[in-house]
Amino acid sequence: MKKLLVALLVATALSPVYAQQALRNASEVKSPVINTDNSVTFNLFAPKAEEVKVTGDFLGAPAVMSKDENGLWSWTTPVLAPELYMYAFDVDGVRVLDPNNVYMNRDVATVTNIFLIDEEGSRAHNYRVNDVPHGTVSRVWYDSEGLGAKRRMTIYTPPGYEDSNENYPVFYLLHGAGGDEEAWIALGRTAQILDNLIAEGKAEPMIVVMTNGNATQTAAPGESAEGLVTPGFDVSRMNRGEFEQAFPDVVNYVDSHYRTKTDKAHRAIAGLSMGGFHSLHISKQYPDLFDYVGLFSAAIFPPEGSTSPVFQDFDGKLRTQFEKNPKLYWIAIGSDDFLYEDNKQYRELLDKEGYPYVYVETPEGHIWKNWRIYLTEFAPQLFK
């Protein structure tokens, strides 16, 4: 087999696509290097470049890297707090993904490298794949009569689901504008967070259903018959409340295909940004469905002039929802979020009516770091 391996490696190195990288990068350069003090060193071999910078969500302005005599550019961060970070290089104005790091996330139409600073006991430790029992993650196509399409969603079933006869509670977890059914599982680290919270006894074993909230799409870009299109924002059907109205199709599919607890006390819905908007309006449109509601950096108010039945009688529907005493109405937002004022206005409305809710404010803004924090905080409060 060693002979085979050598032959395989030679074949790879000789292929024109790989030759450059195999010789220059893969074998020699390591990047990123997480140092023992939790600083991180980035390295890129680019001898002809005039300026190489690293951009990242741990940085304000891009950092200019230094070049050694061999053409290797490097830069080391200050000590970083445990977190999942993203970065990319800028080589003379061209955005370059690190050729030595295969770990990437796509956010809308932008792919970014990622790395994880981990520390036992930190929240980021929940974002890691740890040596704990793992749930199953499935991409499933359900039939939405309301939207007139077979549509794709991502479903997490907890460790032990397949070897049990029990019924499980269900948490519906919705993405934001520009996202899709891949967003929470990839950028949100949902499977890792749930695996870890369940293993620690902090969260109940639950099914997590991550839908595609874009009424214009049947599936994430590349996963539908539209082909390998460039992902983007499409608002053409957003204002119509169609996804919200058709949401019982999702619940019915899940309840008829999984061993679920089918009462309100065992259903939660939460989402980020547009998904928070969806969670707000779905839970008020169908006040007997969800006992747990989470608005993460949520858009709040219906579009002006929308004739969708979902957006009619806002106040009356909200009254009905709260008269039924949901167990948890949880609102979280970053202090720098561009939706902060809308949320403040909404909280004032809830306060005025005396509707109970829990409010959490974090630093920073409309970013995945916050949404992972909110998921990690929200999930342990469910179904207890």
Add this chain to the structure above:
Amino acid sequence: MKKLLVALLVATALSPVYAQQALRNASEVKSPVINTDNSVTFNLFAPKAEEVKVTGDFLGAPAVMSKDENGLWSWTTPVLAPELYMYAFDVDGVRVLDPNNVYMNRDVATVTNIFLIDEEGSRAHNYRVNDVPHGTVSRVWYDSEGLGAKRRMTIYTPPGYEDSNENYPVFYLLHGAGGDEEAWIALGRTAQILDNLIAEGKAEPMIVVMTNGNATQTAAPGESAEGLVTPGFDVSRMNRGEFEQAFPDVVNYVDSHYRTKTDKAHRAIAGLSMGGFHSLHISKQYPDLFDYVGLFSAAIFPPEGSTSPVFQDFDGKLRTQFEKNPKLYWIAIGSDDFLYEDNKQYRELLDKEGYPYVYVETPEGHIWKNWRIYLTEFAPQLFK
């Protein structure tokens, strides 16, 4: 909602990570552009670069791109045959993924952009997500007693599985050295190929099980407790026949957790390269398990000196296997494959003994293009 959207876009554009791309690339440059004649134009904005090349599996040597007065580099291929292609840019010696194409595949430690030239009726049309019923793809953790670990695998269940009470045949599909349980589903387009072949009535509805064939791993890089390590080849446990010997753990898990037909006539095993080696040795070690065996560009002969019981008595085990009359023993390889001679030698051995098999030879070598072709040819022959 339009106001929200504008705000979201502004927030994205202002973030330091995205600013460069948002301004220069995403909004202005399209790449790749598939032209109406099936030539493809690549574009990259890199005004300071001295030389930009495109490398790809449709090219011998890298092609030098041309720069216009604004700093946009472009190059157009000749007309390309329908196929899934891969490419990357080389900017002054730095390997650069196309910032305007989010579609990528990872092969071992190399990430490459992809695009698909499609034509109705071509084989490549099967690699596309078409408007047909779709199966479910799940990442599942099974318990391998033989390997002493919980291990991850990818399972495709065909359209209709969830809404039926029927039992289904199972096809075990194994990756090569450096691959893992993500290889066939991503690079091999297994879900698309099976969806399409089943929709056309060419293949029987079947479950496809894609294991992780590296006895040293519990899961693909990034999906195990090892963390975000650089993928590589690890032969330390390859020679020991452990994965082959423990394979009944996989079959037992699948048969006890899915509605399967549990007889030999409804089980197939095939794999590429190291996975072909696995298929050969597993099917001969357990001659009552599989009626269909596929060796795709397979490694053949056991490592010299290995003491694994799997590799003892090669001739006797092969005799037993063929005495039991497998329904199909299918060997395929490219004429340029570095394993061609080993396969020739193996065919001579089979010929000498009069063991029946089907042999398919294609142009080119040890490449995914061939393995997708083999899957598309092999799957329709199963369970009929």
